Amino acid sequence: MADSLKHGAKRVVLVGPMGAGKTTIGRLLSRELGFSFCDSDSEIEARCGADIPWIFDVEGEAGFRERECGVIRDLSQTNGIVLATGGGAVLNESNRAHLKEGAQVVYLKTSVEQQFERTRRDRNRPLLQNDEPLKVLTEIFKIRDPLYSEIADVVIMTDKKNPKTVVKQILDQILVSN
Ligand SMILES: Nc1ncnc2c1ncn2[C@@H]1O[C@H](COP(=O)(O)OP(=O)(O)O)[C@@H](O)[C@H]1O
Numbered sequence: 210m211a212d213s214l215k216h217g218a219k220r221v222v223l224v225g226p227m228g229a230g231k232t233t234i235g236r237l238l239s240r241e242l243g244f245s246f247c248d249s250d251s252e253i254e255a256r257c258g259a260d261i262p263w264i265f266d267v268e269g270e271a272g273f274r275e276r277e278c279g280v281i282r283d284l285s286q287t288n289g290i291v292l293a294t295g296g297g298a299v300l301n302e303s304n305r306a307h308l309k310e311g312a313q314v315v316y317l318k319t320s321v322e323q324q325f326e327r328t329r330r331d332r333n334r335p336l337l338q339n340d341e342p343l344k345v346l347t348e349i350f351k352i353r354d355p356l357y358s359e360i361a362d363v364v365i366m367t368d369k370k371n372p373k374t375v376v377k378q379i380l381d382q383i384l385v386s387n
């Protein structure tokens with residue numbers, strides 16, 4: 210199936226902010242493509258033997274980012290996968306280069322309001338466990354939106370679209386049409 214991706218790409222990488230749906234859409238998309246699904250956050254947790262809130266607590270964001278770099282480097286060499294990244298993976302320049310290499314990169318673009326709605330009940334995102342998550346999402350978006358755009362081959366707006374629709378729109382754009 211990898212041969213059917215545009216530009217001979219060997220994997221699909223999903224980038225975008227917290228709540229864009231990278232984990233949810235990535236899993237569904239992998240099934241459609243017959244690819245394995247990888248999520249960089251789950252891989253970090255598996256390697257560390259602890260969850261992300263624990264890693265942030267004990268090692269700080271810097272410790273988490275270091276672990277993230279190792280995982281991104283390794284998974285960017287794995288073929289036949291859909292890789293859902295964490296929202297901050299694009300901050301690091303070598304991560305951006307690794308993610309782009311041999312991949313179709315899909316930016317799941319999402320308004321800050323929609324990000325907020327999709328993340329407000331979840332306690333597993335340390336950066337949003339404060340009094341002003343909407344403000345944090347807004348500030349983060351300003352910094353990261355250009356970085357997502359920089360490496361994206363395809364940009365899909367996800368607001369008010371159900372996951373199935375998003376997956377279909379991604380497939381329409383990443384596959385070579387015969
Ligand atoms: N297109 C969508 N429509 C409705 N709900 C969605 C959509 N994408 C994701 N969600 C929901 O939003 C929440 C966050 O999604 P998730 O996949 O964890 O995002 P990310 O990995 O980008 O942070 C989950 O509860 C998920 O079910």
Ligand SMILES: O=C(O)C1=C[C@@H](OP(=O)(O)O)[C@@H](O)[C@H](O)C1
Nearest residue numbers: 226227228250295296297334335
């Ligand atoms: O945006 C970020 O910096 C983060 C996003 C999270 O992943 P999701 O984007 O899948 O929520 C996770 O990697 C961590 O909490 C940090």
Ligand SMILES: [Mg+2]
Nearest residue numbers: 231232293294
């Ligand atoms: Mg995720």
